[in-house]
Amino acid sequence: MEEKKVRIHLEKHYWPDEIRARRKRNLGRILASVGLVLTFVFGWVVGSTFATGEPVEETTDFAKLEAIYQIMSEDWYFGKDVLELQTKLIDDAINGMVDGGGDIHTSYLTSEEAKQFNDSLNMGFVGIGVQYYDSNGTYIIERVFRGSPAERAGVLPGDIIFKVNGAEVTGIGSDELAAKVKGENGSIVEIDFLREGVTVSKKITRAPINNTAYGEMIDAETALLEIYTFGDTTGNEVMDILDDFETKGAKRLILDLRDNGGGYLSTLETIGSFFVEKGGILIQQEFINGTTDTSKSSGFVTVDWEKIVILVNGNTASASEVLVAALDENLENKVTIVGTLTYGKGTVQTQRPFSDQSILKYTIAQWLTPSGKKIDGIGITPDVVVELPAIMENGFEPLEEGETIAPDSVHVAIVSLQEALSFLGYDVDRQDGYYSPKSVEEFKKYQATYGTAVDGVLTQEWISRLHADVARVWHEEMDTRDTQMAKAVELIHE
Known part of the structure; x- marks a missing residue:
């Protein structure tokens, strides 16, 4: 396969949540690959129960790799259920080799991943010009780039992306959301944002984004x-x-x-x-x-x-x-x-x-x-x-889907809650992760501002609301907060 060396770059580092997601994805790939091999080997060892094949002869490590690839692509029973099996086997093998070195800045990227990486670095795409954070499927605007279509349309940090062209986007994948927001130069995308619990609709004309x-x-x-x-x-x-x-x-x-x-x-x-x-x-x-x-x-x-x-x-x-x-x-x-x-x-x-x-x-x-x-x-x-x-330095700790934190508990997400409430002007008594009676009392005051049930139970939905409000207040009061x-x-x- 022909390859060409291109410019050297000092790679943009991954955010902690990106690193965790990447490790989880790569671990899944590695375990999947290892699991396939172990399944095959186990089936061969217990010969009395499973059919066995002829031993594979190989003279070099590469010959062994090629032999295993051929077996998995042609004889592996469950291969019929895997979309683009041969490509997946190659990609997983490469990822296993690359990730084995323990260098998080060395990685193999598919063509789609490579384009996303370089687009994020160059900001060279047609879109609206925002940076958003994925709070477990809730997308919160963190930065609106100056001179961008989003800024001209009045989009603000803290806005939550709710619908794109009439379709609700809460819970969809980040890549899917990006694909919906991006589009042809000069085309219009209609986005409904949630701002302090109120829906704000914006028609935004897409344009090339090169605001670096x-x-x-x-x-x-x-x-x-x-x-x-x-x-x-x-x-x-x-x-x-x-x-x-x-x-x-x-x-x-x-x-x-x-x-x-x-x-x-x-x-x-x-x-x-x-x-x-x-x-x-x-x-x-x-x-x-x-x-x-x-x-x-x-x-x-x-x-x-x-x-x-x-x-x-x-x-x-x-x-x-x-x-x-x-x-x-x-x-x-x-x-x-x-x-x-x-x-x-x-x-x-x-x-x-x-x-x-x-x-x-x-x-x-x-x-x-x-x-x-x-x-x-x-x-x-x-x-x-x-x-x-503190909340601007440490960020928010997300909860798993369906996870709740009740009073008199200790949890790292409570640190985020306490730091966020303090930032928003509430009188919390501690910021160490213990969900104290005073912390519960102040959180209930915050819940009451949304006109919803006041129960003091922390969920991912409330973390997303806190995140949005912190981003909004930071933007509005940056002259004194920064x-x-x-x-x-x-x-x-x-």
């Missing part, structure tokens, strides 16, 4: 640059934004890299060159043979910044961490890092595509900062540590 960065002047000499990912178009987007800043006389910059999980190395090198003088080291890569490759700035600096404050958090990963380290070590006296410890992903991945559009995404190197420091598993500690409210941004503004003007 945003910039604005927050005062006469201070600029804000947000970079969401390091995709194909991000370098050009950032260049245009910086040119606009130069025209407007910007002297100070707040660079927001929170929740930026990384992207392409080539894009990182381009953006780094907008800040670091020519020849300055941006990244070092350490390969399997012990050699080190150094990438240097091309020197495309347009603004000589007096001061730069960089915002980071636990979801700032990979290429974002590279940029933070490059600016911090090359512009040491100008840069202050604010926020919380970064993710600590210090490895580099590349993609090898195959003729069927599937890809093997695998780790080829470890990256080092310009001064040679390792980041993998360590992260970058900010100069000024500023934490957000303590990290407030600290950045304070420091940039010192």
Whole structure:
């Protein structure tokens, strides 16, 4: 099978819920494959009960693999019930080999999975321009990208996607929802959202989504640059934004890299060159043979910044961490890092595509900062540590379908409940997961705001409502709630 090497990228990291889902999916694949083999072997061993075949002769490991594949595809009884059996056997075998190394950043992706991965990295698709969270089948808008069709239509963080073109979507798969929302450029999608328990209908005209960065002047000499990912178009987007800043006389910059999980190395090198003088080291890569490759700035600096404050958090990963380290070590006296410890992903991945559009995404190197420091598993500690409210740092712990939490219980989801209630202004007495009488009392007050039964029992439906309300309040009161941004503004003007 012909393969071609393509650009290296510093992979966007998986969110914890994505990692759990991926591990569960891959474990299922591995167990399924192992189960098939064990079933065959067991049937052969107990020969007196089951029919046996002739021993398979093989001279190499690959011959053995081929022989097993042939048996499973031609003679395995239950193979008749498996859709596209041969493709499934190959994919499962590849996944078993790839996942066996224990590297969560190395994976085999089918053509569909590969397209989804690269689309998410580049944000290169036709849609409405939102980021949503799957709360066990309830889809909550967490971010509306600036300048997107969704923003123009008035979609807000905290809105719950209820119906798409008249069809209810609660409980369907995330991929199925994405397929319903995406569509042809210029076409209209009608979405019903739930906002504080009230249905809000929006007709949204789909458009290409390439919003990977945003910039604005927050005062006469201070600029804000947000970079969401390091995709194909991000370098050009950032260049245009910086040119606009130069025209407007910007002297100070707040660079927001929170929740930026990384992207392409080539894009990182381009953006780094907008800040670091020519020849300055941006990244070092350490390969399997012990050699080190150094990438240097091309020197495309347009603004000589007096001061730069960089915002980071636990979801700032990979290429974002590279940029933070490059600016911090090359512009040491100008840069202050604010926020919380970064993710600590210090490895580099590349993609090898195959003729069927599937890809093997695998780790080829470890990256080092310009001064040679390792980041993998360590992260970058900010100069000024500023934490957000607990629920914004920790997120929500989902419940299993049908699971309920009654008063006088201890459960990790109660931590989410207590942190969310505290964020929303309720007087909880603790945030340690014990469902105390006071916590129950405050939760009942919250339930009463929805005009429904007040029983103090926590369910996934209530977690989804809490999540939506937290997202909405965060958006509405961001000027006072975002303590990290407030600290950045304070420091940039010192």
